[in-house]
Amino acid sequence: MSEIRIQHEYFDSGAEIAALNGAPGAIGAIATFTGLVRGDDGLIAMTLDHYPGMCEREIAAHAAEARKRWPIIALRIVHRVGRLVPGENIVFVGVASLHRQAAFEAAEFLMDYLKTRAPFWKREERPSREDWVEARAVDEDSVKRWH
Amino acid sequence: MKILYFAWVRQKIGVSEEELRPPESVTTVAGLIEFLKSRGPNYAAAFENLKALRVAVNQHHSAFDARVGPDDEIAFFPPVTGG
Numbered sequence A: 001m002s003e004i005r006i007q008h009e010y011f012d013s014g015a016e017i018a019a020l021n022g023a024p025g026a027i028g029a030i031a032t033f034t035g036l037v038r039g040d041d042g043l044i045a046m047t048l049d050h051y052p053g054m055c056e057r058e059i060a061a062h063a064a065e066a067r068k069r070w071p072i073i074a075l076r077i078v079h080r081v082g083r084l085v086p087g088e089n090i091v092f093v094g095v096a097s098l099h100r101q102a103a104f105e106a107a108e109f110l111m112d113y114l115k116t117r118a119p120f121w122k123r124e125e126r127p128s129r130e131d132w133v134e135a136r137a138v139d140e141d142s143v144k145r146w147h
Numbered sequence B: 001m002k003i004l005y006f007a008w009v010r011q012k013i014g015v016s017e018e019e020l021r022p023p024e025s026v027t028t029v030a031g032l033i034e035f036l037k038s039r040g041p042n043y044a045a046a047f048e049n050l051k052a053l054r055v056a057v058n059q060h061h062s063a064f065d066a067r068v069g070p071d072d073e074i075a076f077f078p079p080v081t082g083g
Helices: A013-020 A054-069 A100-117 A137-144 B007-013 B029-037 B041-046
Strands: A002-007 A029-036 A045-050 A072-080 A082-084 A089-097 A120-125 A130-132 B002-005 B017-019 B054-057 B060-062 B073-077
Touching (some): A002 A054, A029 A100, A045 A072, A054 A072, A054 A100, A072 A100, A100 A137, B007 B041
Parallel strands (some): B002 B073
Antiparallel strands (some): A045 A082, B002 B017, B054 B060, B054 B073
């Protein structure tokens, strides 16, 4: 089972993990990543813009690719959009598999592709200015290891 | 042709999407960009540095030499920063 959601609302990582274990006894490992808004340099808020339609399509394509590469039993991806303040969660990636290696690797693969291919853009709000976040070369380097 | 703009590209141009009929001579993304730049200084500013821009044709990441036609959806945006 794959579930992909893009939403404004807060998500509960615990509930997402519970949902990943929908077939108790069949799953040996669940690896998850939760991304949070950091309050660096006086950050007041971060606003996430996205391209509806293309986002879902890109994430679904990479979820399908992950399923080809690893024996995934279930995966869930939640990405928030809109205005978020420090401490709030932004993204959840969870993968359930038989063994840990597949779960860890698939979760990293999905995060690397989310960061470099899914059409989301972050805008940072600070007391004196607002800036669009620039893409980082290190994220582009991370995704190359999966080619 | 439906054209969408995201993040700072949208802010520079001043609209999030528009329906346009470029001349028939426009057959690629690069040709479309030249046509858009002729529409005003806001467009010229947004398309000034193509290295800072990415494009999607019908919701697929594409290159500037990709072909485009009247029924396509073209989106311009900076490199993505989600996750």
